[in-house]
Amino acid sequence: MRLPSSRRCCLPVLVAAGMFLLFLWTHSARGEGGEPRYFAIINARIVTVAGPPIEKGTVVIARGLIQAVGTSVAIPPEAWVIDGAGLTVYPGLIDAGTDLGLPKPEGTDEAARADRPRPGAPPAGEIASGPQDRPATTPWRVAADEIKTSDKRIAAWRNAGFTTTLSLPAGGIFPGQGSVLNLAGERAGDFVVKPDAALPVSLKGLGGFFSFPGSLMGTVAYVRQVYDDARWFAQAEPISEANPGKSERLPYDRTERVINGTLERKEIVLLSANNSVEILRALRLAAEWKVPAVLFGGQEGYDVAGAIATSKIAVLVNLKWPERAKDADPEAEQTLRELRFRDRASSTPAALAKAGAKFAFYSGGLAAPKDIFKSVRKAMEAGLAPEAALRAFTMDAAEILGVSERLGTIEPGKIANVVVADGDIFNEKAKVKDVFIDGRWFEIHEEAPPDKPAEKKPERVEEAATVDGEVSR
Amino acid sequence: MRRAIASAIFLAFALAPCPARGQSSNVLFIQNATILTITHGNIEHGSILIRDGKIAAVGTDLKAPEGATVIDAAGEFVMPGIIDCHSHIAVDGNVNEGAPAVSSMVNIADVLNPDSRNIYLDLAGGVTTANILHGSANPIGGQTVVIKLRWGKPASALPFEGAVPGIKFALGENPKHSNFGPPPGTPPRYPATRLGVEEVIRQAFTEAREYKKEWDDYNQRKSAGEQNLIPPRRDEKLEPLVEVLAGKRYVHAHCYRADEILMLLRVAQEFGFKVRTLQHVLEGYKVADEIAASGAGGSTFSDWWAYKMEAFDAIPYNAALMQERGVVVSINSDDPEEARHLNQEAAKSIEFSGLSPNDALKLITLNPAIQLGIDKRAGSIDVGKDADLAIYDLDPLSVYAVVQKTLIDGQVYFDRQRDIAQRPELEKEKQALLDKEKKAAEEEKKPEEKPGKNEEKKPGEKKRPPKNGDAQENLEGAGR
Numbered sequence: 001m002r003l004p005s006s007r008r009c010c011l012p013v014l015v016a017a018g019m020f021l022l023f024l025w026t027h028s029a030r031g032e033g034g035e036p037r038y039f040a041i042i043n044a045r046i047v048t049v050a051g052p053p054i055e056k057g058t059v060v061i062a063r064g065l066i067q068a069v070g071t072s073v074a075i076p077p078e079a080w081v082i083d084g085a086g087l088t089v090y091p092g093l094i095d096a097g098t099d100l101g102l103p104k105p106e107g108t109d110e111a112a113r114a115d116r117p118r119p120g121a122p123p124a125g126e127i128a129s130g131p132q133d134r135p136a137t138t139p140w141r142v143a144a145d146e147i148k149t150s151d152k153r154i155a156a157w158r159n160a161g162f163t164t165t166l167s168l169p170a171g172g173i174f175p176g177q178g179s180v181l182n183l184a185g186e187r188a189g190d191f192v193v194k195p196d197a198a199l200p201v202s203l204k205g206l207g208g209f210f211s212f213p214g215s216l217m218g219t220v221a222y223v224r225q226v227y228d229d230a231r232w233f234a235q236a237e238p239i240s241e242a243n244p245g246k247s248e249r250l251p252y253d254r255t256e257r258v259i260n261g262t263l264e265r266k267e268i269v270l271l272s273a274n275n276s277v278e279i280l281r282a283l284r285l286a287a288e289w290k291v292p293a294v295l296f297g298g299q300e301g302y303d304v305a306g307a308i309a310t311s312k313i314a315v316l317v318n319l320k321w322p323e324r325a326k327d328a329d330p331e332a333e334q335t336l337r338e339l340r341f342r343d344r345a346s347s348t349p350a351a352l353a354k355a356g357a358k359f360a361f362y363s364g365g366l367a368a369p370k371d372i373f374k375s376v377r378k379a380m381e382a383g384l385a386p387e388a389a390l391r392a393f394t395m396d397a398a399e400i401l402g403v404s405e406r407l408g409t410i411e412p413g414k415i416a417n418v419v420v421a422d423g424d425i426f427n428e429k430a431k432v433k434d435v436f437i438d439g440r441w442f443e444i445h446e447e448a449p450p451d452k453p454a455e456k457k458p459e460r461v462e463e464a465a466t467v468d469g470e471v472s473r
Numbered sequence: 474m475r476r477a478i479a480s481a482i483f484l485a486f487a488l489a490p491c492p493a494r495g496q497s498s499n500v501l502f503i504q505n506a507t508i509l510t511i512t513h514g515n516i517e518h519g520s521i522l523i524r525d526g527k528i529a530a531v532g533t534d535l536k537a538p539e540g541a542t543v544i545d546a547a548g549e550f551v552m553p554g555i556i557d558c559h560s561h562i563a564v565d566g567n568v569n570e571g572a573p574a575v576s577s578m579v580n581i582a583d584v585l586n587p588d589s590r591n592i593y594l595d596l597a598g599g600v601t602t603a604n605i606l607h608g609s610a611n612p613i614g615g616q617t618v619v620i621k622l623r624w625g626k627p628a629s630a631l632p633f634e635g636a637v638p639g640i641k642f643a644l645g646e647n648p649k650h651s652n653f654g655p656p657p658g659t660p661p662r663y664p665a666t667r668l669g670v671e672e673v674i675r676q677a678f679t680e681a682r683e684y685k686k687e688w689d690d691y692n693q694r695k696s697a698g699e700q701n702l703i704p705p706r707r708d709e710k711l712e713p714l715v716e717v718l719a720g721k722r723y724v725h726a727h728c729y730r731a732d733e734i735l736m737l738l739r740v741a742q743e744f745g746f747k748v749r750t751l752q753h754v755l756e757g758y759k760v761a762d763e764i765a766a767s768g769a770g771g772s773t774f775s776d777w778w779a780y781k782m783e784a785f786d787a788i789p790y791n792a793a794l795m796q797e798r799g800v801v802v803s804i805n806s807d808d809p810e811e812a813r814h815l816n817q818e819a820a821k822s823i824e825f826s827g828l829s830p831n832d833a834l835k836l837i838t839l840n841p842a843i844q845l846g847i848d849k850r851a852g853s854i855d856v857g858k859d860a861d862l863a864i865y866d867l868d869p870l871s872v873y874a875v876v877q878k879t880l881i882d883g884q885v886y887f888d889r890q891r892d893i894a895q896r897p898e899l900e901k902e903k904q905a906l907l908d909k910e911k912k913a914a915e916e917e918k919k920p921e922e923k924p925g926k927n928e929e930k931k932p933g934e935k936k937r938p939p940k941n942g943d944a945q946e947n948l949e950g951a952g953r
Contacts, residue, residue, distance in 0.1 A: 127659060130573045130710070184746075209571040209610070210655045211664070216566030217579040217615060221709055225578060228707040236703045237863075242700045250703075277565065277586055280627050287585075324910070336899060338590070339906040 012021065035064045037439060038060035040075040040418060044084025049091050049395045050409035059089055062418040064439035071408050079081055080441075087433060090390070090425055091410050092163025095372070096316045096395035097270075097296065097362025100165045101151045101181055101191065102143055128212045131225040132473060139258045143167045144195035147188035157199050158183040158447030159444050160369030161425055161432045163417035165265070166198060166316075166362070166401055168270070173202050173219055174226070174255070177267070180403050184437035193415070199262045200270040200296065203282060220285065227289045230259035245252025263291070268402065270296040270316065275341070276303040283311045294400055297361070300341060301348040305355035314400045317392075319375035320365035321345045346375070349392065350383030376426055386426060415439075499525050501860070501883050502537040506546035507701075509869070511831065511839050513554055521551065522609040526882035531854055543551045544864075544885075549877060552834060552869050554601025554861035555651040555815050556841035556952040558772040559725075559805035561606060562591035562812070563620065570606030571614055574663060574673045575650070577761050578639060578709040579615035581605050586626040591809040592622045596815030599863030599876045600632060603844055606752070606873050607641040609727040611672040612648045612664065614641035616713050617725060619845050621861070622879075624886050637846045639749065640713055640727035644670055652781060671736050676868040678744045682712035718721040723749035723846065725772075727782040741831070750844045752805070754795075755787035761798035770801040770844035775818040776825070792836060793826030799849050803841035820870040830870055859883075 039061040046054040046069060060075060062070040068074070121383065146169070155456035157165070163183055163202075169176030178198040181191040201223055205216035213219045233256040240250050262269070273282035274297035286293030298315040299322060301308060303323045308315060322342050324334070363372050376389050400406025406415045416439035423430040435442040501523040508516040508531060511928035522530040522538070537543050561568045570576040585605070595603065601622055607615030645685035646652055649665050664670050687705045695702055697851050724741070728751050729732050750770040751757060755778065757764055757771045764771060768953035771796070778787030796802045802820050806812035819836045822828040828836075842852025844892040850859045867874040880889035 128572065129662075131578065168889065205566040207567075209567075210659045212572040213577065213579075214567055214568060214572060215570045215584075217564075217581065217584040218567075218570040218572075218576070220583040221570075221578040221580065225709045229707065231705065232706050239701050239703050246701060247703050275588075277588055277628060280629065281565075281583070284629065334903075334907070336903050336906075339903060339910075343906050343909065461558075 007113075011427050015111055024236060036075050036080050036441065037061075038079035039416075039436065040079040040084060040440070041073070041082045041084045041087075041089055041418070042071075042195055044420065045088040046410060046468055047088060047090050047390065048410040049391060050411045059410060059418060061439045066412055066418070067413055067416045080146055082434065084420060086471075087420050087422055088424070089410065090161070090419045090421065091394040091408055091414075092156060092234065092419055092435070092437065093161045093393040093425075094164040094166070094360065094365050094407065095157065095162050096166045096360040096397045096401060097168055097178075097318070097364060099168060099170055100157060100363075101147050101149070101167050101183075102169060102321060103146060103148050113435075127210065128210050131222050132253050134226075134253075135214065135222070136172030136206060137226070137255050138169075138172060138173045138176050138264070139174040139199060140174055140254055141169050142179060142195050143169050143177065144179035144181070144188075144192040147181070147191055149185070149188055149191070154183050157369055158437065158442060159420040159432060161371075161421065162369060162372075163419065163435060163437045164397075164407060166192065167200070168200050168310075173206070173213075173222060173467040174198055174259075175202070178263070178270070180401055181432065182415070184440055184442070189327050190438075193406065194401070195401070196262070196265060198270050198294070200272070201280065202272050203285070204272060212392045219345050220432065223285075224289065226255060226259055227263075227291070229256040230252065230263060233257060234260045234263070234436055240309065266292050268292050268294045268400070270294050272296045275300040279304050280307060283307060283313060286313060287311070297347055297353075299345040301357075301359075302344050302351040302431070305348075305351040305357060307355040309355035311426070312356040314360070314396075316362050316400065317349055317352070317359050319372055319379075320366050321378060323377055329380045344382075345383035346378040347387070349379040350385075353384060353388045360392050360394055360400050373426060377428070380426065386424070389426060412413050474573055489536055496647055500538055500541040501544065501880075502535075502541040503544045503546050503551060503862070503864070504535075504537065506549050506864070507868075508854055509550060509552040509831075509834060510855065511834060512855055514831075521860070521862070521885040523880075526884070528854060528858050528860050531855060537867055540846065540867070542638040544878065546603075546864055546877075548866070550865045550874070551854065552599070552863050552865070553838040553851065553858075554863050554881065555599045555837045556803070556845065556847075556851060557595070557600050557603040557806050557837075558750065558789075558803045558810050558841040558844055559597075559606060559807045560603035560809075560812060561608065562603060562809050563587065563605060563805070567608075568606075569610040571608075572662065573710075574704055575613040575677045575705065575710060576607070576611045576615050577613050577677075577711075579607065580894070581607055581615060582618040582632060582638070585618070585620065585631055585745065587624075587626060587628045587631055587664055591812075592624050592811055596622050596624055596811045596879045597876055597892075599816060599865070599869070599879055601844075601879060601881045601886075602845075602847070602851055603812070603860040604639065604725065604841070606639075606725060608641035609641070609642075609647040610650070611643060611671045613677050614713070616640050618723075619847065621881050622886065623881055633845075633851075635847075635850070637721070637723050638716075639723040639725050639845075640717060642674070642724055642737070642748075644726065644728040644737060645730060646781060647727065648673075651933060653785055667733055667736070671740060674737070674740055674746075675896070677711075677714055678718070678746075679798045680738075681711045681837070682744070683719060684708055684711040685715045685718070687759055697743060717746050718744065720747065725750045725752050727752045729755045730786075736897040738763060738769070741767070749846075750803075753807075755791060757800065758788065758794035759786075760792045761795045761800055764795065765799035770790055770803065770840070772803045772805045772841065772844060773794045774807070775804050775821040789821065789825040792822050793828050796828075796832070801840050801843050803844055803851055804836040805841070816865070816869040816874060817872055820872075830868075831864045833870060836865060838910040874952060 008288045040061045043056055044343045046057045046059055058073040060073055165179050165181050167181050168178035173408045174223045177196050178200060179192055180194040180197045182193050185191045205219055213222045213426050236250055251333060269291040271282040271293050279295060282295055293313050295315040298317045301315055366372050395408040398404040416436050418436040419430050419432055420434040421430050432444045486664055505522040508519040519533050520535040522535055528632050563586050565584040572581045604619050606617045617635040617639035620631040621633050621656045623630055648670050651935055664673050691705055713722055717724055726737055726748050748769040750772050753773050753775050754771045776789040778784050805817055815837045819833045823833045839852035842848040851861055860880055861881040863879040865874040865878055866877055877889050878885055
């Protein structure tokens, strides 16, 4: 963990400030390991997302929450004050679909694949002959239970301004439930904002011929049967419990119990759908299955934005825009359809915004945060307004994921997930200076050249202020 | 040169055209054509008036109403749009759900792909309607759907309105997996014999009967006021079979040999359902009387045979022989390429069996319409029917005939001249997109200024900001 521990945080201060600060430290250390929990970012431009930006204001963070925001805000005396002159404060960004913090799904490594007799063939002992065998179904897995805090991307994402992810288990038709995670904590449990946030459902054929379901229509039929069964369970179980002597006991089926739970919680269902055909199919199935669906992928949404908006179903847009496979045969014929798709995919967010459909973004396998920002800039070049882009990363993402009471804006009472940047966060040259997650402070530094001392914090504010004039707003 | 043409044609397929562009009026008038009505002879120098997608009038003494869009078909032949009774086009993913012996839970209608270029290819062959079937890997396969080839429309606009949904059955070598096996380590699937295929069908319908009874009992007891009843589970596999038993879903059965054909007809009789069509039915000529008596239609190939053991007794006279004994017969494609020249496939019956030209055309128009239960709306050029038409430059039974236009619901979905005309434009668009990508890739390659990596400070490097005052009282909540 790279949280500032009391020792790390306070030693240099002790050296610098002597006994008086030691006195302070012992006080602020009560029950908190000495970690500061009160902050005030002053003189900063504050993009609250909840309302218009505050050109010069203060954000007060207290014990993990945003305590106050505005132009004339009382600063708690124990707060650490960060001079935000020339800096811009944003709500923490949300990556609404990633495997960040999760172990790789089993069976994806080469060794496991080599065991299979032939591509597409299911591993021995996993042949399903129908829906009753519950193939590729593990909805009881919850991402929150599988967090790997050692994932190096956690720090990389955080340093770039991402404070929150929807981390999704992968593999199969019902891989498990995705959890909303804050990207900081001592232990795995500290990360979890909402463990049962989303149920991904892969509407893809599993391939192969000898295990159910191999075809796409098999997957669709299977998911339909699972929802039938879950709803049957909801009806049958209470009757059975109340009248034990009246009918045969119900067979135990973990899948229908868990799926019924997701229905009762109104947990969002992520239906994978990237091209226009898949999107329209998913909209139809969502209506038929009566599930609180969210589209996952959505890259050809530019073609069917109107239908998406009419359905009131939100979209998580994959920011890994389509590109030609790196190892594609250079001689191979490329269809106009794929060329158009590659050309226009990045116009999807603008089209969705124009049509009035709600959407958020996910990194979709992009390797680094800089690629995420690059993708968003591409969407902006294709017409997406910067305000809409920011909303998609913050407030709208929080609303879609059902955590808008806690996340997504800079408002009193929200979790103090806050990003301080030296300019427009989408600008290529902008640098993230500070990140707060659950009110815990992460100071972000550029890697110092080896010959220069790293201690240049005092100049930082002034430096940023001069840079600020050049940063386009 | 050939490559350029091929690529241009390929481009055309990639295009989602705007059907009936500029066709603002809902009245269309086709004039000066030879009209092959199928039901009431051929009309020379005839006209067809189309209003709101339906055929409003057919004859020689019609005049184009004011404001009508006129298609002058001088020297050309208009026939009903071709109906392909056995097709696997426009399906996303595998057309077989191969693992279960009974895969009736899957439905082709769930996975229609309106962007499939085969739709456009078929349109270019004069096909307007196709029966999209599940594959033949299972004794009882998936649910099927009849579609109109409305290229450019979404999947929801493809199904033929009011057409009875179907289900695929399959007999013989394919459902018993005779010609391919599972990978090593995977147990072979039951059934492995024709006896087993019959048993699977019998078992499935026995279950379907019980399932229906279970629901009937439940509904009866519930409506009698009984409390605390646990409802039966909904079974996506058995529901379509209950529909078959109720006559609400057509059975389209893939079959080859006479013995298995008789087997299925007996099983159907025993369980009280009808087989709507026997598909392929290559030995149908051996049991044509029994097929005719059962009321099943026969949808066969013109002249494919000997591609596997069970196809050795196929003969090119099959269609005509079955027809002679009173079976409603159609010629199908089972293949997107074959579907593009079903007119020629039908014409082969003239050559082989001396069928009349009109009877030959019936094999791909009215007869498949009857088999699919859509003959009130398709299959001939009659007043009141859908204006689903194919316009050829020559008699469609000629090998030289080429489709000029294909209309569905009175809208032009394929127009050869328009297709050819737009090829340069599409080629240009394609080149522009390729150039744009190339340029973007080159810009990417240019050395970028590398911004320093953002990284958290190491412990000990951290510096505290100054603290505001020294008061220690808890001000939590202040400033709200």
